[in-house]
Amino acid sequence: MAKIVFGLGIMISVALLxxxxxxxxxxxxxEAHAASVTNHDCSMREVxxxxxxxxxxxxxxxVCPIAE
Numbered sequence: 001m002a003k004i005v006f007g008l009g010i011m012i013s014v015a016l017l018x019x020x021x022x023x024x025x026x027x028x029x030x031e032a033h034a035a036s037v038t039n040h041d042c043s044m045r046e047v048x049x050x051x052x053x054x055x056x057x058x059x060x061x062x063v064c065p066i067a068e
Contacts, residue, residue, distance in 0.1 A: 042064040047061045047063065
């Protein structure tokens with residue numbers, strides 16, 4: 001019985017490790033997207049972030065006009 005519990009514990013921990021590794025977005029995709037913005041008409045503006053709970057916070061973010 002102890003071998004079965006030990007084996008299941010190993011299998012579950014390996015599965016959780018695999019989920020943790022594959023679930024996150026790759027950091028290179030975020031960097032590539034940020035580097036692809038070459039519009040020089042961008043400016044730093046204060047933007048409100050509303051998370052849907054009636055609580056907002058403001059951050060300063062680079063805002064670029066929409067390309068048409």
